[in-house]
Amino acid sequence: MQKWEQIQGVYVHTPFCLQKCLYCDFASYAGFDMETMTKYVDAVCIEIARRSNILPVAEQATLYFGGGTPSLLPEKLLAKLVEALQKNGCWRQPAEVTIEVNPGTADLAKLRFFRELGFDRISFGVQSLNDGELRAVGRIHTAREALQAVEMAEMAGFTRISADLIYGLPEQTLQTLGTSLRALVNIGLQHLSVYGLTVEEKTPLAELVDKGKLQLPDEDTQLAMYELVQEYLAAQGLHRYEISNYAAAGQESRHNLVYWQYLPYLSFGSAACSFDGDRRFTSTAAVMDYIDGINIGKTTGAIEELTRETQLAEYLFMGLRTAAGIDLMETRQRFDCDVMLEFGIELEKFIKENLLILDDRHGRMRLTEQGMRFSNEIFEIFVK
Numbered sequence: 229m230q231k232w233e234q235i236q237g238v239y240v241h242t243p244f245c246l247q248k249c250l251y252c253d254f255a256s257y258a259g260f261d262m263e264t265m266t267k268y269v270d271a272v273c274i275e276i277a278r279r280s281n282i283l284p285v286a287e288q289a290t291l292y293f294g295g296g297t298p299s300l301l302p303e304k305l306l307a308k309l310v311e312a313l314q315k316n317g318c319w320r321q322p323a324e325v326t327i328e329v330n331p332g333t334a335d336l337a338k339l340r341f342f343r344e345l346g347f348d349r350i351s352f353g354v355q356s357l358n359d360g361e362l363r364a365v366g367r368i369h370t371a372r373e374a375l376q377a378v379e380m381a382e383m384a385g386f387t388r389i390s391a392d393l394i395y396g397l398p399e400q401t402l403q404t405l406g407t408s409l410r411a412l413v414n415i416g417l418q419h420l421s422v423y424g425l426t427v428e429e430k431t432p433l434a435e436l437v438d439k440g441k442l443q444l445p446d447e448d449t450q451l452a453m454y455e456l457v458q459e460y461l462a463a464q465g466l467h468r469y470e471i472s473n474y475a476a477a478g479q480e481s482r483h484n485l486v487y488w489q490y491l492p493y494l495s496f497g498s499a500a501c502s503f504d505g506d507r508r509f510t511s512t513a514a515v516m517d518y519i520d521g522i523n524i525g526k527t528t529g530a531i532e533e534l535t536r537e538t539q540l541a542e543y544l545f546m547g548l549r550t551a552a553g554i555d556l557m558e559t560r561q562r563f564d565c566d567v568m569l570e571f572g573i574e575l576e577k578f579i580k581e582n583l584l585i586l587d588d589r590h591g592r593m594r595l596t597e598q599g600m601r602f603s604n605e606i607f608e609i610f611v612k
């Protein structure tokens with residue numbers, strides 16, 4: 229069986245947060261009580277039993293608990309989810325089991341419990357190590373708490389720890405960004421996800437920026453920040469293996485590679501998105517609708533049938549997000565497509581400009597470092 233005919237990654241969504249960050253437009257909500265959390269987890273367990281057989285799950289499929297804030301779930305509820313996954317064949321001998329943790333919800337006992345449950349990788353939402361910047365966007369933790377959380381995760385036995393960082397935050401300067409980057413590297417983190425801040429419509433951040441109550445760094449400073457991230461992390465031996473992700477060799481997130489390699493994945497919970505190779509299913513983001521639907525035997529959400537053209541376009545631009553790029557032989561096998569025959573005229577321009585490399589020797593196509601900066605422009609050619 230080909231790897232794209234089996235589920236390679238399993239995701240569980242927790243839609244609860246202690247407080248909504250000002251920039252966040254994810255499907256996550258603050259203010260839910262314990263009763264709702266319990267009902268939600270019960271519904272997810274029912275969904276796992278009901279939908280776990282849509283495709284065979286690969287022996288080493290990765291697992292990822294994301295959100296929202298999964299580290300907010302009481303231990304009992306988290307254990308229930310793990311048990312449901314194990315009972316229904318979604319948790320076999322996973323290559324990696326990650327949990328997202330908000331540093332403001334971490335303590336040593338809890339992190340030890342995660343390790344005992346079988347999680348072997350933590351992704352901390354650090355975002356910045358400057359208290360003013362953290363406060364400005366409504367994060368619930370301080371820089372010190374974030375650093376302590378990483379230390380506690382090490383004490384709890386985690387050897388694979390990642391942190392998310394944002395550049396372009398209100399009031400952030402090149403110097404404060406440099407300080408955050410240095411501190412994260414100095415405590416030994418071997419995986420970082422670094423994103424430019426996006427001001428999403430209808431978020432409190434958008435309103436504050438519109439009204440001039442928060443100042444974002446200007447465009448030149450944001451560009452200099454982008455360059456600082458690339459140069460500094462490369463010099464520290466964290467290679468850029470995806471447009472926004474950096475890791476020491478062997479520390480790459482296997483779960484995220486499932487998405488970038490356009491392999492099937494199965495997701496559970498509200499707002500969770502599954503992909504079986506031909507169809508995408510996105511569950512409703514409304515928590516109560518999700519729970520009610522599951523309890524009357526329905527999984528509420530939207531199914532999208534993907535045409536061969538859409539699948540090919542998505543496969544190409546997801547794959548080109550990674551430093552390894554796409555495997556031309558696999559593209560032929562999966563989509564009966566010779567990339568140079570189908571897109572060669574448009575691609576030549578980017579190859580000449582040294583934004584894209586056609587590596588005949590290894591049968592791969594990939595973006596150059598410069599190409600990653602203009603990736604959106606290049607990806608447009610695949611969307612006909």
Ligand code: SF4
Nearest residue numbers: 245248249252256296
């Ligand atoms: S903790 Fe994460 S999911 Fe929750 S509001 Fe903040 S950014 Fe959004």
